[in-house]
Amino acid sequence: MSQINTANMKVVEGSYAVAHAVMCCKPDVISAYPITPQTHIVEHLSQMVANGELDSEFLTVDSEFSALSVLVGASAMGARSYSSTTSQGLALMYEVLYNVSGMRMPVVMNVANRAMGAPLNIWNDQQDAVGARDVGWLQIYVEDVQEAVDATLQAYKIAEDPQIRMPIMVCMDGFVLTHVYEPVELLDKELASQYLPAFQPEKILDPAKPITFGAFADPSTYTEFRYQQFDAQLKSMAKIEKAAKEFEETFGRHYGGLVDSYFADDAEVVIVTMGSVIGTIKDAIDAMRKEGKKVGLVKVRSYRPFPVQALRQALKGASVIAVIEKDVSIGAEAGLVTDLKSAFYNSKIRMPIIGFAAGLGGRDITIKDIRKIVDKAEAARKGIESEFEFLDLRTEIL
Protein backbone atom coordinates (compact mmCIF):
# COMPACT_ATOMS: atom_id res chain seq x y z
CA MET A 1 0.00 0.00 0.00
CA SER A 2 1.57 3.26 -1.04
CA GLN A 3 -0.07 5.34 1.65
CA ILE A 4 -2.19 4.73 4.71
CA ASN A 5 -5.03 7.08 5.43
CA THR A 6 -6.87 5.58 8.36
CA ALA A 7 -9.56 8.27 8.45
CA ASN A 8 -11.84 6.39 6.07
CA MET A 9 -10.89 2.90 7.20
CA LYS A 10 -13.11 0.48 9.02
CA VAL A 11 -12.47 -2.97 10.48
CA VAL A 12 -14.59 -5.34 8.40
CA GLU A 13 -14.48 -8.92 7.21
CA GLY A 14 -12.64 -9.50 3.92
CA SER A 15 -15.71 -11.03 2.30
CA TYR A 16 -17.84 -8.03 3.19
CA ALA A 17 -15.22 -5.64 1.85
CA VAL A 18 -15.13 -7.48 -1.46
CA ALA A 19 -18.93 -7.69 -1.69
CA HIS A 20 -19.05 -3.94 -1.06
CA ALA A 21 -16.52 -3.43 -3.88
CA VAL A 22 -18.69 -5.54 -6.20
CA MET A 23 -21.68 -3.38 -5.24
CA CYS A 24 -19.69 -0.29 -6.24
CA CYS A 25 -19.05 -1.89 -9.65
CA LYS A 26 -22.84 -2.06 -10.12
CA PRO A 27 -23.07 -5.41 -11.89
CA ASP A 28 -26.33 -5.93 -13.78
CA VAL A 29 -26.36 -9.67 -13.14
CA ILE A 30 -24.86 -11.76 -10.33
CA SER A 31 -25.04 -15.51 -10.35
CA ALA A 32 -23.22 -17.75 -7.91
CA TYR A 33 -23.50 -20.93 -5.92
CA PRO A 34 -22.35 -20.84 -2.29
CA ILE A 35 -19.23 -22.80 -1.38
CA THR A 36 -16.79 -22.48 1.53
CA PRO A 37 -14.83 -20.16 1.85
CA GLN A 38 -16.52 -17.99 -0.79
CA THR A 39 -19.98 -18.14 0.83
CA HIS A 40 -19.86 -14.88 2.79
CA ILE A 41 -19.13 -12.87 -0.37
CA VAL A 42 -22.30 -14.01 -2.14
CA GLU A 43 -24.36 -13.91 1.06
CA HIS A 44 -23.48 -10.25 1.49
CA LEU A 45 -24.27 -9.55 -2.17
CA SER A 46 -27.58 -11.35 -1.91
CA GLN A 47 -28.42 -9.22 1.13
CA MET A 48 -27.41 -6.01 -0.65
CA VAL A 49 -29.74 -6.88 -3.53
CA ALA A 50 -32.54 -7.89 -1.15
CA ASN A 51 -32.41 -4.66 0.87
CA GLY A 52 -32.21 -2.46 -2.21
CA GLU A 53 -28.61 -1.26 -1.79
CA LEU A 54 -27.65 -2.91 -5.06
CA ASP A 55 -29.84 -2.89 -8.16
CA SER A 56 -28.77 -6.21 -9.70
CA GLU A 57 -30.46 -9.33 -10.91
CA PHE A 58 -29.24 -12.00 -8.46
CA LEU A 59 -29.83 -15.44 -9.92
CA THR A 60 -29.72 -18.37 -7.55
CA VAL A 61 -28.87 -21.57 -9.38
CA ASP A 62 -28.35 -25.27 -8.82
CA SER A 63 -24.58 -25.40 -9.37
CA GLU A 64 -21.48 -23.48 -10.35
CA PHE A 65 -21.87 -24.81 -13.87
CA SER A 66 -25.24 -23.09 -14.08
CA ALA A 67 -23.97 -19.96 -12.32
CA LEU A 68 -21.37 -19.27 -14.96
CA SER A 69 -23.65 -20.43 -17.79
CA VAL A 70 -26.19 -17.81 -16.68
CA LEU A 71 -23.49 -15.20 -17.06
CA VAL A 72 -22.75 -16.33 -20.62
CA GLY A 73 -26.29 -15.35 -21.50
CA ALA A 74 -26.21 -12.20 -19.40
CA SER A 75 -22.91 -10.99 -20.79
CA ALA A 76 -24.06 -11.69 -24.37
CA MET A 77 -26.98 -9.36 -23.66
CA GLY A 78 -24.51 -6.65 -22.67
CA ALA A 79 -24.94 -7.01 -18.91
CA ARG A 80 -22.05 -6.38 -16.54
CA SER A 81 -21.78 -9.81 -14.95
CA TYR A 82 -20.29 -11.12 -11.71
CA SER A 83 -19.70 -14.43 -10.00
CA SER A 84 -17.53 -15.83 -7.24
CA THR A 85 -16.44 -19.36 -6.47
CA THR A 86 -13.61 -21.59 -5.28
CA SER A 87 -12.03 -25.01 -5.60
CA GLN A 88 -14.52 -27.71 -6.62
CA GLY A 89 -16.90 -24.97 -7.74
CA LEU A 90 -14.31 -23.58 -10.12
CA ALA A 91 -13.63 -27.10 -11.35
CA LEU A 92 -17.33 -27.59 -12.06
CA MET A 93 -17.25 -24.38 -14.13
CA TYR A 94 -14.35 -25.60 -16.24
CA GLU A 95 -16.18 -26.07 -19.54
CA VAL A 96 -17.92 -22.72 -19.18
CA LEU A 97 -14.67 -20.93 -18.31
CA TYR A 98 -13.49 -21.64 -21.87
CA ASN A 99 -16.83 -20.53 -23.29
CA VAL A 100 -16.72 -17.20 -21.46
CA SER A 101 -13.18 -16.43 -22.58
CA GLY A 102 -13.73 -17.81 -26.09
CA MET A 103 -16.76 -15.57 -26.56
CA ARG A 104 -14.73 -12.64 -25.15
CA MET A 105 -17.10 -11.91 -22.28
CA PRO A 106 -15.71 -9.50 -19.67
CA VAL A 107 -17.02 -11.39 -16.64
CA VAL A 108 -15.31 -10.70 -13.32
CA MET A 109 -15.09 -13.44 -10.71
CA ASN A 110 -13.53 -13.46 -7.27
CA VAL A 111 -11.93 -16.83 -6.60
CA ALA A 112 -11.53 -17.49 -2.86
CA ASN A 113 -8.58 -19.82 -3.40
CA ARG A 114 -8.94 -23.24 -1.82
CA ALA A 115 -7.35 -26.66 -2.14
CA MET A 116 -8.75 -29.28 -4.52
CA GLY A 117 -10.08 -32.64 -3.36
CA ALA A 118 -9.52 -35.51 -2.98
CA PRO A 119 -8.73 -35.72 -0.13
CA LEU A 120 -11.47 -33.27 0.84
CA ASN A 121 -9.96 -30.09 2.20
CA ILE A 122 -11.70 -26.75 2.62
CA TRP A 123 -8.57 -24.76 3.46
CA ASN A 124 -6.53 -22.35 1.42
CA ASP A 125 -4.07 -23.03 -1.32
CA GLN A 126 -4.06 -21.88 -4.96
CA GLN A 127 -4.34 -25.18 -6.77
CA ASP A 128 -7.83 -24.28 -8.02
CA ALA A 129 -6.92 -21.12 -9.93
CA VAL A 130 -3.37 -22.07 -10.95
CA GLY A 131 -4.87 -25.27 -12.37
CA ALA A 132 -7.11 -23.07 -14.52
CA ARG A 133 -4.31 -20.85 -15.79
CA ASP A 134 -4.79 -21.87 -19.44
CA VAL A 135 -8.54 -21.24 -19.80
CA GLY A 136 -8.08 -17.77 -21.27
CA TRP A 137 -9.10 -15.76 -18.18
CA LEU A 138 -6.78 -13.12 -16.82
CA GLN A 139 -5.71 -13.90 -13.26
CA ILE A 140 -4.74 -11.32 -10.66
CA TYR A 141 -3.57 -12.48 -7.20
CA VAL A 142 -3.93 -10.12 -4.25
CA GLU A 143 -1.99 -9.86 -1.01
CA ASP A 144 -4.47 -8.27 1.40
CA VAL A 145 -8.12 -7.35 1.74
CA GLN A 146 -7.57 -3.79 0.54
CA GLU A 147 -5.98 -5.07 -2.65
CA ALA A 148 -8.85 -7.54 -3.13
CA VAL A 149 -11.27 -4.62 -2.95
CA ASP A 150 -9.26 -2.40 -5.25
CA ALA A 151 -8.39 -5.13 -7.76
CA THR A 152 -12.07 -6.05 -8.11
CA LEU A 153 -12.86 -2.55 -9.36
CA GLN A 154 -9.75 -2.50 -11.55
CA ALA A 155 -10.74 -5.88 -12.99
CA TYR A 156 -13.89 -4.55 -14.66
CA LYS A 157 -11.92 -1.65 -16.13
CA ILE A 158 -9.41 -4.06 -17.68
CA ALA A 159 -11.95 -6.71 -18.72
CA GLU A 160 -14.33 -4.27 -20.42
CA ASP A 161 -11.65 -2.37 -22.31
CA PRO A 162 -12.72 -2.57 -25.99
CA GLN A 163 -9.26 -3.84 -26.96
CA ILE A 164 -9.32 -6.57 -24.34
CA ARG A 165 -12.82 -7.94 -23.70
CA MET A 166 -11.58 -10.80 -21.56
CA PRO A 167 -12.84 -12.30 -18.30
CA ILE A 168 -10.78 -11.89 -15.12
CA MET A 169 -10.40 -13.92 -11.94
CA VAL A 170 -9.42 -11.85 -8.93
CA CYS A 171 -7.80 -14.49 -6.76
CA MET A 172 -7.80 -14.00 -2.98
CA ASP A 173 -6.65 -16.63 -0.52
CA GLY A 174 -9.66 -18.38 0.99
CA PHE A 175 -10.17 -17.94 4.75
CA VAL A 176 -6.87 -16.04 5.08
CA LEU A 177 -8.38 -13.05 3.27
CA THR A 178 -12.09 -13.88 3.07
CA HIS A 179 -12.50 -14.39 6.82
CA VAL A 180 -10.00 -11.93 8.29
CA TYR A 181 -11.14 -8.73 9.98
CA GLU A 182 -8.74 -5.88 9.32
CA PRO A 183 -8.87 -2.15 8.62
CA VAL A 184 -10.03 -1.49 5.07
CA GLU A 185 -11.07 1.59 3.17
CA LEU A 186 -14.31 0.61 1.47
CA LEU A 187 -14.72 2.06 -2.00
CA ASP A 188 -16.47 5.36 -2.38
CA LYS A 189 -19.41 4.75 -4.74
CA GLU A 190 -19.08 8.07 -6.55
CA LEU A 191 -15.35 7.71 -7.11
CA ALA A 192 -15.85 4.11 -8.23
CA SER A 193 -18.39 5.25 -10.83
CA GLN A 194 -16.00 7.91 -12.08
CA TYR A 195 -13.22 5.35 -12.35
CA LEU A 196 -15.37 2.69 -13.95
CA PRO A 197 -17.82 4.01 -16.53
CA ALA A 198 -20.83 1.97 -17.64
CA PHE A 199 -20.12 -1.13 -19.72
CA GLN A 200 -20.55 -0.36 -23.40
CA PRO A 201 -20.48 -3.56 -25.42
CA GLU A 202 -20.10 -3.26 -29.18
CA LYS A 203 -22.03 -6.37 -30.01
CA ILE A 204 -24.92 -7.86 -28.06
CA LEU A 205 -27.63 -10.41 -28.67
CA ASP A 206 -30.46 -8.38 -30.12
CA PRO A 207 -33.54 -9.84 -31.86
CA ALA A 208 -33.69 -6.73 -34.05
CA LYS A 209 -30.14 -7.35 -35.27
CA PRO A 210 -29.51 -11.08 -34.93
CA ILE A 211 -25.93 -12.32 -34.49
CA THR A 212 -24.42 -15.48 -33.01
CA PHE A 213 -21.93 -15.88 -30.17
CA GLY A 214 -19.65 -18.88 -29.87
CA ALA A 215 -20.57 -20.45 -33.18
CA PHE A 216 -18.80 -23.29 -34.93
CA ALA A 217 -15.23 -22.67 -36.10
CA ASP A 218 -13.67 -25.23 -38.38
CA PRO A 219 -9.90 -25.74 -38.87
CA SER A 220 -9.77 -22.83 -41.28
CA THR A 221 -10.58 -20.26 -38.55
CA TYR A 222 -10.17 -21.88 -35.10
CA THR A 223 -6.47 -20.97 -34.84
CA GLU A 224 -7.27 -17.32 -35.50
CA PHE A 225 -9.83 -17.26 -32.66
CA ARG A 226 -7.19 -18.62 -30.29
CA TYR A 227 -4.59 -16.21 -31.63
CA GLN A 228 -6.88 -13.24 -30.98
CA GLN A 229 -7.38 -14.31 -27.39
CA PHE A 230 -3.65 -14.78 -27.00
CA ASP A 231 -3.02 -11.37 -28.50
CA ALA A 232 -5.62 -9.74 -26.25
CA GLN A 233 -3.94 -11.23 -23.16
CA LEU A 234 -0.59 -9.84 -24.24
CA LYS A 235 -2.19 -6.43 -24.89
CA SER A 236 -3.89 -6.57 -21.51
CA MET A 237 -0.51 -6.18 -19.79
CA ALA A 238 -0.42 -2.50 -20.64
CA LYS A 239 -4.06 -2.19 -19.55
CA ILE A 240 -3.36 -3.81 -16.18
CA GLU A 241 -0.57 -1.30 -15.58
CA LYS A 242 -2.80 1.55 -16.75
CA ALA A 243 -5.72 0.46 -14.56
CA ALA A 244 -3.40 0.35 -11.53
CA LYS A 245 -1.98 3.79 -12.33
CA GLU A 246 -5.37 5.38 -12.88
CA PHE A 247 -6.59 3.75 -9.69
CA GLU A 248 -3.72 5.35 -7.80
CA GLU A 249 -4.58 8.74 -9.30
CA THR A 250 -8.19 8.40 -8.17
CA PHE A 251 -7.87 6.53 -4.87
CA GLY A 252 -4.24 7.01 -3.83
CA ARG A 253 -3.42 3.33 -3.49
CA HIS A 254 -1.08 1.18 -5.55
CA TYR A 255 0.09 -2.42 -5.35
CA GLY A 256 2.10 -2.66 -8.51
CA GLY A 257 0.66 -3.36 -11.92
CA LEU A 258 1.85 -6.68 -13.31
CA VAL A 259 4.44 -7.20 -10.57
CA ASP A 260 5.52 -5.39 -7.45
CA SER A 261 8.72 -5.56 -5.48
CA TYR A 262 9.92 -5.13 -1.92
CA PHE A 263 13.62 -4.51 -1.28
CA ALA A 264 14.35 -6.40 -4.51
CA ASP A 265 16.69 -3.85 -6.10
CA ASP A 266 19.85 -4.72 -4.17
CA ALA A 267 18.72 -8.15 -2.99
CA GLU A 268 20.87 -11.22 -3.48
CA VAL A 269 18.16 -13.67 -2.51
CA VAL A 270 14.80 -12.82 -4.07
CA ILE A 271 11.60 -14.59 -3.18
CA VAL A 272 8.96 -14.74 -5.93
CA THR A 273 5.39 -15.52 -4.93
CA MET A 274 1.75 -14.46 -5.16
CA GLY A 275 -1.13 -13.99 -2.73
CA SER A 276 -1.55 -13.42 0.98
CA VAL A 277 1.74 -15.01 2.09
CA ILE A 278 3.39 -11.78 0.89
CA GLY A 279 2.57 -9.99 4.17
CA THR A 280 4.36 -12.65 6.21
CA ILE A 281 7.31 -12.56 3.78
CA LYS A 282 7.59 -8.76 4.10
CA ASP A 283 7.84 -9.06 7.89
CA ALA A 284 10.45 -11.81 7.50
CA ILE A 285 12.43 -9.61 5.06
CA ASP A 286 12.40 -6.68 7.50
CA ALA A 287 13.79 -8.93 10.22
CA MET A 288 16.47 -10.43 7.95
CA ARG A 289 17.48 -7.01 6.57
CA LYS A 290 18.17 -5.89 10.15
CA GLU A 291 20.59 -8.81 10.38
CA GLY A 292 22.32 -7.64 7.20
CA LYS A 293 20.84 -10.28 4.89
CA LYS A 294 20.10 -8.93 1.44
CA VAL A 295 16.70 -10.50 0.87
CA GLY A 296 13.94 -9.12 -1.31
CA LEU A 297 10.57 -10.00 -2.78
CA VAL A 298 8.98 -9.84 -6.21
CA LYS A 299 5.25 -10.25 -6.17
CA VAL A 300 3.53 -11.68 -9.21
CA ARG A 301 0.25 -9.82 -9.34
CA SER A 302 -0.74 -10.85 -12.85
CA TYR A 303 -0.21 -14.58 -13.35
CA ARG A 304 -2.12 -14.57 -16.64
CA PRO A 305 -1.01 -12.75 -18.69
CA PHE A 306 2.42 -13.86 -17.45
CA PRO A 307 4.58 -10.72 -17.34
CA VAL A 308 7.79 -12.06 -18.83
CA GLN A 309 9.49 -8.70 -19.50
CA ALA A 310 8.47 -7.20 -16.16
CA LEU A 311 9.85 -10.25 -14.34
CA ARG A 312 13.11 -10.16 -16.30
CA GLN A 313 13.48 -6.51 -15.38
CA ALA A 314 12.60 -7.00 -11.71
CA LEU A 315 14.76 -10.07 -11.19
CA LYS A 316 17.82 -9.56 -13.38
CA GLY A 317 20.05 -8.53 -10.45
CA ALA A 318 19.22 -11.45 -8.16
CA SER A 319 21.90 -14.02 -7.30
CA VAL A 320 19.35 -16.70 -6.50
CA ILE A 321 15.57 -16.96 -6.69
CA ALA A 322 13.26 -18.94 -4.41
CA VAL A 323 9.72 -19.37 -5.70
CA ILE A 324 7.09 -20.06 -3.04
CA GLU A 325 3.72 -21.23 -4.28
CA LYS A 326 0.57 -22.89 -3.00
CA ASP A 327 0.08 -25.28 -5.89
CA VAL A 328 1.79 -28.23 -7.48
CA SER A 329 1.83 -29.61 -10.99
CA ILE A 330 1.76 -33.26 -10.10
CA GLY A 331 4.43 -35.03 -12.11
CA ALA A 332 6.38 -31.86 -12.90
CA GLU A 333 7.05 -28.96 -10.50
CA ALA A 334 4.51 -26.19 -9.94
CA GLY A 335 2.99 -23.42 -12.04
CA LEU A 336 4.90 -20.32 -11.07
CA VAL A 337 8.40 -21.79 -10.84
CA THR A 338 8.10 -23.47 -14.23
CA ASP A 339 6.73 -20.32 -15.86
CA LEU A 340 9.48 -18.22 -14.32
CA LYS A 341 12.24 -20.51 -15.54
CA SER A 342 10.78 -20.48 -19.03
CA ALA A 343 10.66 -16.67 -18.94
CA PHE A 344 14.43 -16.57 -18.42
CA TYR A 345 15.60 -19.34 -20.72
CA ASN A 346 15.90 -17.24 -23.89
CA SER A 347 17.34 -14.25 -22.05
CA LYS A 348 20.86 -13.70 -20.76
CA ILE A 349 19.64 -13.79 -17.17
CA ARG A 350 21.10 -16.72 -15.28
CA MET A 351 20.82 -17.60 -11.62
CA PRO A 352 19.71 -20.68 -9.70
CA ILE A 353 15.92 -20.87 -9.37
CA ILE A 354 14.46 -23.23 -6.77
CA GLY A 355 10.81 -23.92 -6.08
CA PHE A 356 8.81 -24.66 -2.94
CA ALA A 357 5.27 -25.97 -2.69
CA ALA A 358 4.10 -24.48 0.60
CA GLY A 359 0.86 -23.87 2.41
CA LEU A 360 -0.91 -26.72 0.64
CA GLY A 361 -4.39 -27.49 2.00
CA GLY A 362 -4.11 -24.68 4.52
CA ARG A 363 -0.80 -25.56 6.18
CA ASP A 364 0.37 -22.41 7.94
CA ILE A 365 3.38 -20.54 6.52
CA THR A 366 5.34 -18.79 9.28
CA ILE A 367 8.21 -16.32 9.36
CA LYS A 368 10.42 -19.25 10.44
CA ASP A 369 9.43 -21.08 7.23
CA ILE A 370 10.45 -18.07 5.15
CA ARG A 371 13.83 -17.95 6.92
CA LYS A 372 14.30 -21.65 6.20
CA ILE A 373 13.57 -21.07 2.50
CA VAL A 374 16.04 -18.16 2.38
CA ASP A 375 18.72 -20.38 3.99
CA LYS A 376 18.10 -23.04 1.36
CA ALA A 377 18.25 -20.42 -1.40
CA GLU A 378 21.58 -19.13 -0.09
CA ALA A 379 22.93 -22.67 -0.10
CA ALA A 380 21.69 -23.11 -3.69
CA ARG A 381 24.03 -20.33 -4.85
CA LYS A 382 26.86 -22.81 -4.43
CA GLY A 383 24.98 -25.58 -6.18
CA ILE A 384 21.38 -26.71 -6.40
CA GLU A 385 20.64 -29.71 -4.22
CA SER A 386 16.91 -29.78 -4.82
CA GLU A 387 15.21 -27.95 -7.68
CA PHE A 388 11.76 -28.32 -6.23
CA GLU A 389 10.51 -29.49 -2.87
CA PHE A 390 7.50 -29.70 -0.60
CA LEU A 391 8.19 -27.40 2.34
CA ASP A 392 8.10 -29.08 5.75
CA LEU A 393 7.20 -32.47 4.39
CA ARG A 394 6.23 -34.70 7.31
CA THR A 395 8.31 -37.68 6.28
CA GLU A 396 7.41 -39.48 9.54
CA ILE A 397 3.84 -40.08 8.34
CA LEU A 398 4.65 -41.06 4.78
Add this chain to the structure above:
Amino acid sequence: MKEIRLHGRGGQGSVTAAEIIAVAAFADKRFSQAFPAFGVERRGAPVMAFARIADQPIRVRSQIYEPDYVIVQDVTLLDVVNVASGLKDSGKIIVNTDRPAEKLKLSTKAEVITIDATKIAMEILGRPIVNTTMLGAFCGASKEIGLDSLNKAISERFKGELGKKNLLAIKTAYERVS
Protein backbone atom coordinates in the same frame (compact mmCIF):
# COMPACT_ATOMS: atom_id res chain seq x y z
CA MET B 1 2.82 -5.88 18.25
CA LYS B 2 0.67 -7.73 20.77
CA GLU B 3 -0.74 -11.11 19.90
CA ILE B 4 -3.83 -12.64 21.49
CA ARG B 5 -5.07 -16.20 21.24
CA LEU B 6 -8.60 -17.12 22.22
CA HIS B 7 -9.63 -20.65 23.12
CA GLY B 8 -13.25 -21.65 23.29
CA ARG B 9 -15.73 -24.21 22.14
CA GLY B 10 -17.79 -23.87 18.96
CA GLY B 11 -20.80 -21.66 19.72
CA GLN B 12 -19.16 -19.66 22.52
CA GLY B 13 -18.42 -16.66 20.32
CA SER B 14 -14.61 -16.84 20.32
CA VAL B 15 -14.40 -15.58 16.74
CA THR B 16 -16.80 -12.73 17.53
CA ALA B 17 -14.66 -11.83 20.54
CA ALA B 18 -11.53 -11.66 18.36
CA GLU B 19 -13.36 -9.43 15.88
CA ILE B 20 -14.48 -7.11 18.68
CA ILE B 21 -10.87 -6.81 19.93
CA ALA B 22 -9.85 -5.78 16.38
CA VAL B 23 -12.66 -3.22 16.11
CA ALA B 24 -11.93 -1.78 19.57
CA ALA B 25 -8.17 -1.57 18.96
CA PHE B 26 -8.74 0.28 15.69
CA ALA B 27 -11.05 2.70 17.51
CA ASP B 28 -8.05 3.31 19.81
CA LYS B 29 -6.19 4.42 16.65
CA ARG B 30 -4.05 1.32 16.50
CA PHE B 31 -3.92 -1.27 13.71
CA SER B 32 -5.53 -4.65 14.21
CA GLN B 33 -6.28 -8.00 12.67
CA ALA B 34 -8.58 -10.84 13.75
CA PHE B 35 -9.18 -14.25 12.25
CA PRO B 36 -10.39 -17.69 13.24
CA ALA B 37 -8.31 -20.86 13.24
CA PHE B 38 -10.16 -21.90 10.14
CA GLY B 39 -11.85 -25.17 10.63
CA VAL B 40 -15.02 -27.08 10.12
CA GLU B 41 -16.95 -25.35 12.87
CA ARG B 42 -18.92 -27.65 15.14
CA ARG B 43 -20.79 -26.65 18.27
CA GLY B 44 -18.87 -27.76 21.33
CA ALA B 45 -15.61 -28.64 19.60
CA PRO B 46 -12.43 -26.83 20.69
CA VAL B 47 -11.89 -23.74 18.53
CA MET B 48 -9.32 -20.95 18.41
CA ALA B 49 -9.36 -17.40 17.21
CA PHE B 50 -6.56 -14.87 16.97
CA ALA B 51 -6.13 -11.12 17.21
CA ARG B 52 -3.18 -8.82 16.67
CA ILE B 53 -2.80 -5.20 17.76
CA ALA B 54 0.07 -2.96 16.61
CA ASP B 55 1.03 0.64 16.02
CA GLN B 56 1.93 -0.14 12.40
CA PRO B 57 -0.16 -1.84 9.70
CA ILE B 58 -0.16 -5.60 10.31
CA ARG B 59 1.13 -7.76 7.48
CA VAL B 60 1.98 -11.13 9.00
CA ARG B 61 -0.82 -13.68 8.48
CA SER B 62 0.41 -16.85 10.13
CA GLN B 63 -1.37 -18.22 13.17
CA ILE B 64 -0.21 -17.14 16.62
CA TYR B 65 2.19 -19.52 18.37
CA GLU B 66 3.78 -17.22 20.98
CA PRO B 67 0.95 -15.05 22.24
CA ASP B 68 1.21 -12.16 24.68
CA TYR B 69 -2.27 -12.96 25.96
CA VAL B 70 -4.44 -16.06 26.06
CA ILE B 71 -8.16 -15.97 26.76
CA VAL B 72 -9.81 -19.27 27.76
CA GLN B 73 -13.59 -19.18 27.64
CA ASP B 74 -14.15 -22.71 28.92
CA VAL B 75 -12.07 -24.25 31.71
CA THR B 76 -12.80 -27.81 30.55
CA LEU B 77 -10.50 -27.08 27.58
CA LEU B 78 -7.56 -27.28 29.97
CA ASP B 79 -7.97 -31.07 29.94
CA VAL B 80 -7.80 -31.34 26.14
CA VAL B 81 -5.81 -28.37 24.79
CA ASN B 82 -2.46 -26.95 25.92
CA VAL B 83 -3.93 -23.47 26.17
CA ALA B 84 -0.72 -21.94 27.54
CA SER B 85 1.37 -23.28 24.65
CA GLY B 86 4.00 -20.71 23.65
CA LEU B 87 2.59 -18.03 25.97
CA LYS B 88 5.28 -15.45 26.68
CA ASP B 89 6.62 -15.39 30.27
CA SER B 90 5.73 -11.72 30.40
CA GLY B 91 2.21 -12.47 29.16
CA LYS B 92 -1.11 -13.11 30.83
CA ILE B 93 -3.66 -15.88 30.57
CA ILE B 94 -7.25 -15.21 31.56
CA VAL B 95 -9.36 -18.26 32.34
CA ASN B 96 -13.11 -18.45 32.90
CA THR B 97 -13.42 -20.57 36.04
CA ASP B 98 -14.67 -20.41 39.62
CA ARG B 99 -11.38 -21.89 40.80
CA PRO B 100 -8.40 -19.81 41.98
CA ALA B 101 -5.42 -19.49 39.62
CA GLU B 102 -3.10 -21.75 41.65
CA LYS B 103 -5.54 -24.65 41.39
CA LEU B 104 -5.36 -24.69 37.57
CA LYS B 105 -1.77 -25.99 37.42
CA LEU B 106 -1.05 -24.34 34.07
CA SER B 107 2.44 -24.91 32.74
CA THR B 108 3.37 -21.28 32.23
CA LYS B 109 5.46 -18.59 33.91
CA ALA B 110 2.93 -15.99 32.76
CA GLU B 111 0.44 -14.41 35.13
CA VAL B 112 -2.72 -16.50 35.47
CA ILE B 113 -5.91 -14.57 36.03
CA THR B 114 -9.19 -16.31 36.77
CA ILE B 115 -12.68 -14.91 36.60
CA ASP B 116 -16.03 -16.61 37.01
CA ALA B 117 -17.38 -15.22 33.76
CA THR B 118 -20.09 -17.88 33.56
CA LYS B 119 -21.57 -16.65 36.84
CA ILE B 120 -21.42 -13.01 35.71
CA ALA B 121 -22.99 -13.88 32.35
CA MET B 122 -25.76 -15.95 33.99
CA GLU B 123 -26.58 -13.15 36.42
CA ILE B 124 -26.56 -10.34 33.86
CA LEU B 125 -27.35 -11.93 30.49
CA GLY B 126 -29.26 -14.92 31.80
CA ARG B 127 -27.25 -17.16 29.45
CA PRO B 128 -23.86 -18.82 29.79
CA ILE B 129 -22.42 -16.90 26.83
CA VAL B 130 -19.22 -15.48 28.25
CA ASN B 131 -17.38 -13.91 25.32
CA THR B 132 -18.25 -10.30 26.12
CA THR B 133 -17.61 -10.83 29.84
CA MET B 134 -14.20 -12.29 29.00
CA LEU B 135 -13.51 -9.25 26.82
CA GLY B 136 -14.19 -7.05 29.86
CA ALA B 137 -11.69 -9.14 31.82
CA PHE B 138 -9.15 -8.97 28.97
CA CYS B 139 -9.57 -5.21 28.76
CA GLY B 140 -9.12 -4.81 32.53
CA ALA B 141 -6.18 -7.19 32.83
CA SER B 142 -4.26 -6.12 29.71
CA LYS B 143 -5.24 -2.49 29.07
CA GLU B 144 -4.41 -3.26 25.42
CA ILE B 145 -7.80 -1.92 24.37
CA GLY B 146 -9.57 1.03 25.93
CA LEU B 147 -12.78 0.38 27.86
CA ASP B 148 -14.57 3.15 25.94
CA SER B 149 -13.52 1.62 22.61
CA LEU B 150 -14.61 -1.82 23.77
CA ASN B 151 -17.98 -0.45 24.85
CA LYS B 152 -18.35 1.27 21.47
CA ALA B 153 -17.50 -1.94 19.59
CA ILE B 154 -19.98 -3.90 21.71
CA SER B 155 -22.74 -1.34 21.18
CA GLU B 156 -22.26 -1.56 17.41
CA ARG B 157 -22.53 -5.34 17.57
CA PHE B 158 -25.33 -5.78 20.11
CA LYS B 159 -28.20 -3.32 19.96
CA GLY B 160 -30.86 -2.32 22.48
CA GLU B 161 -31.40 -4.14 25.75
CA LEU B 162 -28.94 -6.90 24.83
CA GLY B 163 -26.27 -4.28 24.19
CA LYS B 164 -26.87 -2.66 27.58
CA LYS B 165 -26.65 -5.99 29.38
CA ASN B 166 -23.40 -6.83 27.60
CA LEU B 167 -21.94 -3.47 28.61
CA LEU B 168 -22.82 -4.21 32.23
CA ALA B 169 -21.23 -7.67 31.99
CA ILE B 170 -18.07 -6.06 30.58
CA LYS B 171 -17.98 -3.42 33.33
CA THR B 172 -18.42 -6.06 36.03
CA ALA B 173 -15.58 -8.22 34.68
CA TYR B 174 -13.36 -5.20 34.00
CA GLU B 175 -13.66 -3.99 37.57
CA ARG B 176 -13.12 -7.42 39.02
CA VAL B 177 -9.70 -7.90 37.39
CA SER B 178 -8.48 -4.29 37.36
